[in-house]
Amino acid sequence: MSQERHAGRLLAISDIHVRHQQNRDIVEQLHPEHEDDWLLVAGDVGESVADIVWALSLLRDRFAKVVWTPGNHELWTAPGDPEELRGELKYRHLVDRCREMGVLTPEDPWPVWHGAGGPVTVAPLFLLYDYSFLPPEAWSRSHALRLADDAGVICTDEFLLHPDPYPSREAWCRARVAATRARLDALPDDMPTVLVNHFPLVREPTRVLRHPEFALWCGTTATADWPVRYRAAAVVYGHLHIARTIHCQGVPHHEVSLGYPREWQRWPRRQPHWPVDVLATAPAQVEGAGK
Numbered sequence: 001m002s003q004e005r006h007a008g009r010l011l012a013i014s015d016i017h018v019r020h021q022q023n024r025d026i027v028e029q030l031h032p033e034h035e036d037d038w039l040l041v042a043g044d045v046g047e048s049v050a051d052i053v054w055a056l057s058l059l060r061d062r063f064a065k066v067v068w069t070p071g072n073h074e075l076w077t078a079p080g081d082p083e084e085l086r087g088e089l090k091y092r093h094l095v096d097r098c099r100e101m102g103v104l105t106p107e108d109p110w111p112v113w114h115g116a117g118g119p120v121t122v123a124p125l126f127l128l129y130d131y132s133f134l135p136p137e138a139w140s141r142s143h144a145l146r147l148a149d150d151a152g153v154i155c156t157d158e159f160l161l162h163p164d165p166y167p168s169r170e171a172w173c174r175a176r177v178a179a180t181r182a183r184l185d186a187l188p189d190d191m192p193t194v195l196v197n198h199f200p201l202v203r204e205p206t207r208v209l210r211h212p213e214f215a216l217w218c219g220t221t222a223t224a225d226w227p228v229r230y231r232a233a234a235v236v237y238g239h240l241h242i243a244r245t246i247h248c249q250g251v252p253h254h255e256v257s258l259g260y261p262r263e264w265q266r267w268p269r270r271q272p273h274w275p276v277d278v279l280a281t282a283p284a285q286v287e288g289a290g291k
Contacts, residue, residue, distance in 0.1 A: 007034055007036055007115065007116075008032070008034040008035070008036025008037040008038060008064060008115050009033070009034065009037050009038075009115065009116065009277045009279075009280075010037075010038050010040070010113050010115060010116075010117065010118075010120075010122070010194065010277065010278050010279050011032075011037055011038065011039050011040065011063075011275040011276065011277055011278070012039070012040040012041075012042060012196070012236045012254060012256040012275055012276050012278045013030075013039065013040070013041055013042070013256050013258060013274060013275040013276070014041065014042035014043055014044060014071065014198065014236075014237070014238025014239070014255075014256045014257050014258070015042075015043070015044040015071065015238045015239065015241060015257035015258055015259050016041075016044070016045055016046075016055060016258050017044060017045075017046060017073070017258070017259070017260060018045060018046045018051050018054065018055045019046050019047060019048070019051055020260060020261050022261040022265075023258060023260075023261060024055075026258065027055055027058065027059070028058070030059065030062070030275070031062055032062060032063050032064070035064060036064050036115060037063055037064060038063060038064055038065040038066070038067065038113065038115075038122075039059055039063040039065070039066050039067070039275065040066075040067045040122065040124070040194075040196050040236055040256075040278070041056065041059065041066060041067065041068040041069070042069060042071070042196050042197065042198050042236050042237055042238045042256060043068075043069055043070050043071025043072070043073070043074060043198030043238055043239070044071030044072070044073045044074065044198065044238060044239065044257075045068070045071070045073075045074060046073065046074070047073050047074070047076045047078035047081065048078055048080075048081040048083070049081065049083045049085075049090075049093065049094065049097065050081075052074060052094060052097075053097055053101070056068060056098060056101060056103050057101050057103075060101050060102055060103050065104065065111065066102075066103045066104070067103070067104045067105075067111065067122055067124050067196065068098055068103050068104065068105055068124065069105070069106050069124040069125060069126050069196055069197060069198060070091060070094065070106075070126055070198060071198035071238065071239060072128075072155075072157050072161055072198065072217070072239070074090075074091075074094060075087070075090060075091060075161050076156070076157075076160035076161055077090065077160055077161075077162055078160060086162040086164045087162045087163050087164035087165065087166070087172070088163075088164060088165060088166070088172070089164070091126070095107050104124065105124060106124045106125060106126040106180075110122060110123045110124070110183075112191075113194070113279075115279075116279060117233060117279030118279075119191070119192075120191070120192045120193055120194050120233050120279075121187055121191050121192070121193045121194070122193075122194045122196065123183075123184065123187075123193050123194065123195050123196065123230075124196045124197075125180050125195060125196060125197040126176055126180070126197070126198075127173060127176050127177055127180060127197055127199065127219075127220065127223065128169060128172055128173035128176055128199070128220075129169070129173055129199055129216070129217055129218060129219050129220055130169070130170040130173040130174065130220045130222070131144065131145075131170060131216050131217075132219075132220050132221040132222070133203055133206055133215040133216060133218050133219055133220075133221065134215070134216070135147060135148075135212040135213050135215055135216070136212065138213075141216075144213065144216050145216065147213050148211075148213035148214065148216060151211055151213045153211040153213050153214050155214065155216070155217040157169070157217055173220055174222075177220065177222045177223065184226070184229075184230045187230065191231070192231045192232070192233040193230050193231055193232050193233065194232065194233055194234050194235075194236065194278060194279070195226065195227060195230065195232050195234075195235045195236070196235075196236040196237075197223075197235075197236070197237050198237065198238055198239050199218055199219040199220075199237060199239050200218060200219050200235075200237045200239070200240070200253065200255075201219065201223040201224070201226050201227055201235055201237065201253070202219075202223070202224055202227065202235075202248050202253065203215070203219070203221065203224065204246060204248050204253075205218075205237070205240060205242070205246060205253060205255060206218050206219070206240065208242060209240065209242075218239060218240065227248065227249065227251040227253070228249050228250075228251065232251050233251075233279060234251070234252050234253075234254060234278045234279060235251060235252070235253040235254065236254050236256055236276075236278055237253065237254070237255055237256070238255060238256055238257040239257070240255055240257065241257045241259035241260070241263055242255055242257070243255055243256065243257055243258075243259070243274065243276075245276075252278075254276050254278050256274065256275065256276045256278075258274055
C-alpha cells in the first residue's frame with residue numbers, strides 16, 4: 001500500500017439536485033481549495049442521465065478524485081428522460097458513464113485516502129431501503145404506508161423508482177446489503193473506513209424529521225451496527241436535507257445535503273458548512289427539519 005501523503009481534504013456533498021438552476025449555479029462555482037482535495041458525492045445529483053453526467057464530469061475535472069454513490073433520484077425513471085432506463089439497468093448505465101469519466105462508484109475498487117485523518121478506506125455504498133424504519137405508532141409496513149398516505153408524505157419513489165429485475169425495492173435492498181456486507185467483511189481488520197451512502201446507516205438521524213412517516217424511505221435496520229463493526233472514522237449520508245453532524249456510538253455521522261433551493265434559501269447559514277470536511281472535528285449545525 002502506498003504511504004504517500006497529500007495535503008488535501010476529504011470533502012463530501014449530496015442532494016445537489018442540479019435540475020434546479022439555483023443549485024446548478026452553486027455547483028458551477030464549486031472548486032477545491034487544494035489540488036489534492038477529494039470529493040465524495042452521496043447521491044441525488046439529479047434524475048436525468050444528462051444532468052448527472054454534466055455535474056459529475058464538471059466536478060471530476062476539478063477535484064483530484066470524485067467518488068459517487070446513487071441516491072433515489074438517480075434511480076428514477078423520470079418522465080421526459082430519453083434514456084428511459086429502469087431499475088438495475090439505469091444504475092448500471094450510470095456506473096458505466098462514471099467509469100468513462102473517471103468517477104469511482106460502489107462497483108469499483110474502494111480507494112484509500114492517505115491525507116489528514118488517513119489512511120482510511122473510502123467505501124461508497126449502494127443499499128437502498130426496506131421500509132424497516134417504521135414510525136413510532138406503526139406496527140407494520142402496510143400500516144406505516146397508510147399513515148404516510150394519510151399525512152400526504154408518500155415518497156415519489158413509489159411511482160418512479162422501479163426495482164427491475166427485482167420483485168420489490170425491499171428485495172433489491174436485501175441483495176445490495178448482502179453483497180456490500182461481503183465486501184466490507186473482506187477489508188483488513190486494522191483499516192478504518194469512511195462509509196458513504198445516500199441513506200443514513202442508523203435510525204437516529206430520522207428522529208428529527210418533520211414528518212416521521214417519511215422514515216420508511218430512509219434506510220434499513222440491517223446496517224445499524226455497520227459504523228462500529230467496520231471501524232468507521234466517519235459516516236457520510238444525505239437524503240434527509242438536514243445538514244448536520246451527529247455522533248452515534250462515538251462515530252460522527254455527517255448529513256451533507258445541499259437540498260432544494262427553497263430549503264437552503266430559508267436557512268442561509270447552512271451554506272458555509274458545504275461541502276463538509278468529513279475527517280474534521282467541527283460539526284455542522286442543524287438548520288431545519290428537512291423532509
